[in-house]
Amino acid sequence: MSLVSPGGRLSPGATRDGGAAMYEAWFSRPVPVATGVSGEINNLSNARQAVDLLSNHWRSAGSPKHMAALRACRQAMNGGIAADVARDALVDAAREAHMLVE
Template structure:
């Protein structure tokens, strides 16, 4: 099992009410990207999906996946900054 914990949680706004979730690892990010993403299919969304999957397989570090996820969340306007 590979370490997929981010060095710092990523706060994102989710749902209709804009609840803030703090995602702490690649598995949580992958779940959001796969099952609950507003605008799936962009280049940044696909890059984040790929990076999270690679982190889970040990191909990239968790923080590389975090960086890709942050960029996708920023593009989707759900990143809480």
């Protein structure tokens, strides 16, 4: 798996400053999730967006699937796992929280 954009550049958000590289970790397909009271649909396209949702706007925060998805998305942003492995964990957590739009 390449952690660079298709043009060979680091993805937006990636760093080369000597610290840990952070990547957007783009998913192969967006994950549609319903959020808020009104059920607004958000299409999550990368692990960075998923971490924001999982950290700040999750309905059933703290469940094992929620924690696994958060951990997987953070690992994908650090280049430790493929973005679509994190995507699969996010889909499982969103389904459990009744947030996945299928």
